[in-house]
Every structure is written in C-alpha cells, then in structure tokens.
Amino acid sequence: MARPTFADRYAEAGLNPSSQTIIERGESVKRIVATAKTAKERVWDLVGIYFDLAEADTGWFRDELAQDDASFSLVNNGREASILAAIALEELIESGEAHAILAVLTGSVAGTVRPSQGEWLIGVARNALARFSVSNRSPRAIETSVTVSSLNKSLGEEVVLVANGDMDELVITLGKMRGEAHALTKSTAIQISTAITELNRQMKGMREESQILWWLFGEYSRDLDRPFSSIDIHQAAIAGAIDLGALTTVSTLGPLAAPAMLQRVIALAKKPKGQTSRALSATIESFSGEDLSELDIRTGPPVRLVPITTAIDLARTLGSGVWHARFHKITGMEASISFEPLVLAEQLYREHLLGQLA
Numbered sequence: 394m395a396r397p398t399f400a401d402r403y404a405e406a407g408l409n410p411s412s413q414t415i416i417e418r419g420e421s422v423k424r425i426v427a428t429a430k431t432a433k434e435r436v437w438d439l440v441g442i443y444f445d446l447a448e449a450d451t452g453w454f455r456d457e458l459a460q461d462d463a464s465f466s467l468v469n470n471g472r473e474a475s476i477l478a479a480i481a482l483e484e485l486i487e488s489g490e491a492h493a494i495l496a497v498l499t500g501s502v503a504g505t506v507r508p509s510q511g512e513w514l515i516g517v518a519r520n521a522l523a524r525f526s527v528s529n530r531s532p533r534a535i536e537t538s539v540t541v542s543s544l545n546k547s548l549g550e551e552v553v554l555v556a557n558g559d560m561d562e563l564v565i566t567l568g569k570m571r572g573e574a575h576a577l578t579k580s581t582a583i584q585i586s587t588a589i590t591e592l593n594r595q596m597k598g599m600r601e602e603s604q605i606l607w608w609l610f611g612e613y614s615r616d617l618d619r620p621f622s623s624i625d626i627h628q629a630a631i632a633g634a635i636d637l638g639a640l641t642t643v644s645t646l647g648p649l650a651a652p653a654m655l656q657r658v659i660a661l662a663k664k665p666k667g668q669t670s671r672a673l674s675a676t677i678e679s680f681s682g683e684d685l686s687e688l689d690i691r692t693g694p695p696v697r698l699v700p701i702t703t704a705i706d707l708a709r710t711l712g713s714g715v716w717h718a719r720f721h722k723i724t725g726m727e728a729s730i731s732f733e734p735l736v737l738a739e740q741l742y743r744e745h746l747l748g749q750l751a
Contacts, residue, residue: 396487399480406476406510417461422477424457426484429493433751436485436492437695440500442478444508446697454478472510479511486514486521491645494518494525495747500698502726503736526649532595539584541577594643601643608640609654612661615639616687621661626669627676630738631705633658635688638745647746655738673701674717674728676737677708685709691748699744700724701737 397405399415410418429435434450441449451467451474458465458477467474485493497518500506508514613620614632616639621629633655641647648654665671677685686709696703703724707716717728732740 402476402480402511403473405513406472408473408476410473414462418458418477421458421461422481422484424460425454425477425481428453428457429481429485430488430490433492436482436490436496437698439478439482439485440493440496440698441695442474443482443497443511443514444500444506444697445475446695448695448697475508475510479508479514482514483517486518489521489525489529491525492747492750494521494646495743495750496694496698498522499694499740499743499747502700503732503740505726505730522646523649526644526646526651529646530598530644530648532598533591535588535591535595536584537588539581539588541581597643601641602648604642605637605640605648605654608636609657612658616689617684618687621658622663624662625679626659626662626664626734627671627732627737628679629659629662630655630732630734631676631680631688631701631741634738634741635690635745638691638742638749639689641746641749645746645750647742651742652735652739655742656735659734659738670731670733672729672731673704673737676732677704678713682709682712691745691751693748693751694744696723697725699747700726701741702744702748704728 399419403410403415425435425439429439435453438450438454440446442451442454454474455465455467458474482493482497486497497514501508501515504515608615612622614624614629615636617624617628617632621633624632637647637651637654637658641651680688685705688705688709690702690705692699692702692706700720704716704720707720710716711719720726720728
C-alpha cells in the first residue's frame, strides 16, 4: 500500500488547502526535514510541536514555512502546524532516524499522551522501530577476495624504451610508475578497509548480544547488585530496563526481542497479590535512597519526552514525596499515573536509548 500523500494527511485532519498551498508546504517540509537531520534539537522541537508542548522552539519552524508563505501564522494555523510537524517526523522516521522514532514513542508515554492531530504517526513510529531494529542488525556480506587492478602495459613498454639512459624520459616514466603504484595501493586499501569495517560492526553486534544473553542467564541486576528474584515486579521493570539499555551499546534502537527480554526479567521478580498496575510514585518510592542513586539513568532529552527518567532523577534529588509537584509542573503528568510492569519497562528502556543518543 502506497504511503499517504500530503493531501491525504490534510484530509484526515479535516483540512482542505489549495493545490498551491500543498506545493508550498511540501517545499517547506523538505527544508525542515533536512535541518532536523543535522540537529537533534530540531527533532525535539518537531516532537514538541506535534504533542503541543509549550516549551518547544517554534521560531525556526515558523520561519521555514514563512519562506514559501509569508502569511503563515502559528496562532491561526495551529492545527496545520501539528500536521506539518507530523509529516516532517514521518519523513525522518521512514528514513530510519532513531531520534525521531524513539522521541515520538517516548513522548506518547505508552499511549497516555495523545496528540491533538496526526495520531497515526505513533503507529508509523512503532512499525519503524520493529523494522529498523531488524535491518540495522542484519549482517551484510563481507567481501573476502581482494582484487588487484591489472598493470598498465603501455607503461611497461615505456620503461623498456628509456632503459638506454634518456634521463628526461626516465623522470616522466618514474612519475607514471609512482602514480600507478599509489592507485593500486589505494584500491587495495579501500577494499580491505570496507571488509574490516563491516567485520568490526558485526563483531560489536555479536558482543552486544552475548553481553545481553549473559545478563539474562545471570538473572541479576547490575545497578542494584542483587538478584531480580529479591525485588518486586515494578522494581524489576525499572532496574531491568536500565540494565538492558546500558547493555545496548551498538544498536541505537535495540533488539527486536527487547520486550520479551524485559518480560523475562519481570517474571523473575516477586509477584504481588491482586492488580499488577501500580502508581509511578509508589514504584519509585519503593526504592531506598541508596538504590535510586545507583540507577544509571540518561537525562539528556527534554523532560516531557522522558518522564520516567525525570521522575527517578527528581526523586533522588528532592526526596520521597517532595518531587511530585515538581514532576507535575515540568512534565504535565501526575506522579500517581499507573503502569503495568512491562509497559513501564518498555517506556523506560526507550527513554534510556533516547538518552544515549542525546
């Protein structure tokens, strides 16, 4: 099935622009995407516009659109701006930009945060995560046969002709020989370098996989320095997500089986009686202050895109209970929001991966 066009996306949002407007917006979005590919901060801004986050920097976004339509206004075209941000993010996501894929998914907080427009983008990001998690780890063919270019026969004939001592011709011929030797060496070096680069990539991937497997077999939390069987399922969700994130050192989006790995870790932990969903505040405050300080979180991205990471950081900085109001102020979420263990683990794992890219 073909990807929806600009007109399709506008129609889904109930907007009916003219053909000229669509052409103008298309040119603007091309520049917006190009800018975002070279500056991750622009990805944060696009996600902020998409989720209607007040702290997003919209100035550069408006300026790009104004280049093709001087009448464009974020005040009068708020809905359209959200759609255009979603379209730009879709372009980034479909090209495999990990920042965009992870930021859209973490920003939705497992579906609890919904954009005013373009909710389809979350499904696009979810599908891209699965697709690129596989393709990014797929081994490519390694060419083990190094070919050497054939020698220049005419140069060999020239060497014979200058053998009788014509110094001027000898100097010219030696220069040609030097150039040919350099070209042959360069060609061989490129072939060897290409093979070694791919071999190195695959070796790093294999090491990442082996480290993760040893961690799974060990059934032991690296950060908390104790078996997962000694903590409850929500603590295991947080500790397991951070452990797995730290072990994901090569693949920016992590392995496709990451949810299954996290589920296995959760299954090792102490199971509660009754409902498994629990408030985020209760989960975080079930850790001791010492344990919270040992959790190796990544805090680079905007706080609204990494709310679980932000909650952990605030809790260990401000203290039990005190962090709730601050958390609500900077993320717009209540500390009492509830999560199932696996949902919590997947959210924090993606936040950790996003933090490693920041």
